[in-house]
Amino acid sequence: xPLDGVNQIDLSRAGRLSRELSKSPTPQMPAxxxxxxxEAPAEVCRSLLPSALHPVNPGVLVIMxxxxxxxxxxxxxxxVEVGIxxxxxxxxxxxxxxxxxxxxSIAADMETRWGYVSTVAxxxxxxxxxxxxxxxxxxxxxxxxxxxxxxxxxxxxxxxVAGLRPTxxxxxxxxAQFERAFEISRADRGRPLVSExxxxxxxxxxxxGLSATEPISGSFTRADVTxxxxxxxxxxxxxxxxxxxxxxxxxx
Amino acid sequence: MKFGLFLELSVSRPATPEAEVRVFRHxxxxxxxxxxxxxxxxxxxxxxxxxxxxxxxxxxxxxxxxANATERIRLGHGVVVCxxxxxxxxxxxxxxxxxxxxxxxxxxxGTGRSSTWTELGGFYADPDRTKQSWSEYxxxxxxxxxxxxxxxxxxxxxxxxxxxxxxxxxxxxxPMWVAVSSPGTEIDAAERxxxxxxxNFSGYDALAVRIEKYRDIMADxxxxxxxxxxxxxxxxxxxxxxxxxDHAAERxxxxxxxxxxLADQNLHTREVVVTPxxxxxxxxxTISQRDAGSEKTKxxxxxxxxxxxxxxxxxxxxWQSIGVDGIxxxxxxxxxLDADEVRQSMNLFAEKVMxxxxxxxxxxxxx
Numbered sequence: 001x002p003l004d005g006v007n008q009i010d011l012s013r014a015g016r017l018s019r020e021l022s023k024s025p026t027p028q029m030p031a032x033x034x035x036x037x038x039e040a041p042a043e044v045c046r047s048l049l050p051s052a053l054h055p056v057n058p059g060v061l062v063i064m065x066x067x068x069x070x071x072x073x074x075x076x077x078x079x080v081e082v083g084i085x086x087x088x089x090x091x092x093x094x095x096x097x098x099x100x101x102x103x104x105s106i107a108a109d110m111e112t113r114w115g116y117v118s119t120v121a122x123x124x125x126x127x128x129x130x131x132x133x134x135x136x137x138x139x140x141x142x143x144x145x146x147x148x149x150x151x152x153x154x155x156x157x158x159x160x161v162a163g164l165r166p167t168x169x170x171x172x173x174x175x176a177q178f179e180r181a182f183e184i185s186r187a188d189r190g191r192p193l194v195s196e197x198x199x200x201x202x203x204x205x206x207x208x209g210l211s212a213t214e215p216i217s218g219s220f221t222r223a224d225v226t227x228x229x230x231x232x233x234x235x236x237x238x239x240x241x242x243x244x245x246x247x248x249x250x251x252x
Numbered sequence: 253m254k255f256g257l258f259l260e261l262s263v264s265r266p267a268t269p270e271a272e273v274r275v276f277r278h279x280x281x282x283x284x285x286x287x288x289x290x291x292x293x294x295x296x297x298x299x300x301x302x303x304x305x306x307x308x309x310x311x312x313x314x315x316x317x318x319a320n321a322t323e324r325i326r327l328g329h330g331v332v333v334c335x336x337x338x339x340x341x342x343x344x345x346x347x348x349x350x351x352x353x354x355x356x357x358x359x360x361x362g363t364g365r366s367s368t369w370t371e372l373g374g375f376y377a378d379p380d381r382t383k384q385s386w387s388e389y390x391x392x393x394x395x396x397x398x399x400x401x402x403x404x405x406x407x408x409x410x411x412x413x414x415x416x417x418x419x420x421x422x423x424x425x426x427p428m429w430v431a432v433s434s435p436g437t438e439i440d441a442a443e444r445x446x447x448x449x450x451x452n453f454s455g456y457d458a459l460a461v462r463i464e465k466y467r468d469i470m471a472d473x474x475x476x477x478x479x480x481x482x483x484x485x486x487x488x489x490x491x492x493x494x495x496x497x498d499h500a501a502e503r504x505x506x507x508x509x510x511x512x513x514l515a516d517q518n519l520h521t522r523e524v525v526v527t528p529x530x531x532x533x534x535x536x537x538t539i540s541q542r543d544a545g546s547e548k549t550k551x552x553x554x555x556x557x558x559x560x561x562x563x564x565x566x567x568x569x570x571w572q573s574i575g576v577d578g579i580x581x582x583x584x585x586x587x588x589l590d591a592d593e594v595r596q597s598m599n600l601f602a603e604k605v606m607x608x609x610x611x612x613x614x615x616x617x618x619x
Contacts, residue, residue, distance in 0.1 A: 003265065056517060057301070058519065189526035
């Protein structure tokens, strides 16, 4: 039997699902996207995953940062999410345990239209010749990370997997699949370095031990990003059920 | 048509010492039974750190035991991970040779490079270099066996002049194979004269195209006299043979589902490493499900050797018709099937399927 997650979704931190959810994708947003993958303590990763999801072996922490260009419909903003690589059934997914956005109106819109909860914070994504630096600060620095030695690589080498977020509908917890489409025009890869990471902040005070241990790989891309409507929900409490349902079948 | 057993040594959680001992003991017993029943190969995989999916970290030791416990079945050592951080090439050449001596020339040498970050990252191996090291291994190891004195100044490893000992019994050397999963690896195989050791599932049509390409390249290939050309295609499949079709589908489906579930918990290199060297997830996954039938057939992949003897004959004939020379069977996964029913399945297959396919006469599927 594969290992299952053991976490109970905290309804107070989960996004609300309602009929106000977006039914259409966003316009394409020109953006730069930083993705950093590192190994992470296996038991901590498992402790953050709901029962319906399975940890991968070894545990993997993924940090994704987007800087949306000023030419996008809603103007420029930055967002960062921290996720745990996992499986929903046999499918590769990422369970997002915490997110930050630097624009309060975008944060509110994301919660209403995608059930995606995030915390407003200052986010800096700075490109230098030999590195790309990411900093997230709330009342203190909660993340400082870099992609070291970026070098061009074919865009096909970059893989993004769909995210999963804890949500709630009629006081029942669900996991919502969060889907984005990427049209990558340029890609660099490099070595991830996470020098500061506030586990408690990113996990809503839930888990102190999440950390980046061994570096795996990272990428920095220029891409047109589309945020698609939520389509699938997973019942979080059923180990190994892969009980995936269409959103329309749950909330009509 | 050749038939083999593919031993993954999957151990269900919690992997107690007793559970591991039981899985290893059953695997030896299955191989001994396969030897008696007329199976042609038993392959023992090499994997590291893949909890549940495969506890086969030292296949050479198990194969040594099988060399002693069996009489005629060929021993597939593979795939050996051809990455210096995991297996030094000289040690690979040495242990293949020792196994060939002890088994009386019954070794087949499977090569590969691992598709999981779980394994490569565990040894701090660079995924960008595994294709290169694999290529260097398959090029140099036959020369190690053929040369009285061998030296090599390479890209992924170098060796000063030494005698590589002992030498294998089979001449010029044991048949060599490469694990084929990603499209394009069949070309790498053919260009080097290596047998195609299929380790994932694909549809009949897609495989037929790839086999044709493999055969075309092989037909024109000329190798040095110290190299053995192994123009052979073996695929992997599940085996559950039973006289009752519904029962077979239910149990075979359980086997296939369990296996895929365990395989998918591994961390594919492609998933987390930004590299052009791993264009697909690799490994065993990507099984198309045959969901159209009853609930009992759910989980049984298309083309799986699951069913009654007649159904399995029909399935194998279809594989044979597109150029497959042999099939290696996964017969259990984390003991999701009882040891007894695995053996009943093997016995029935040997009694009612093998004789109809070993003759070399191919009848068209469905005829």
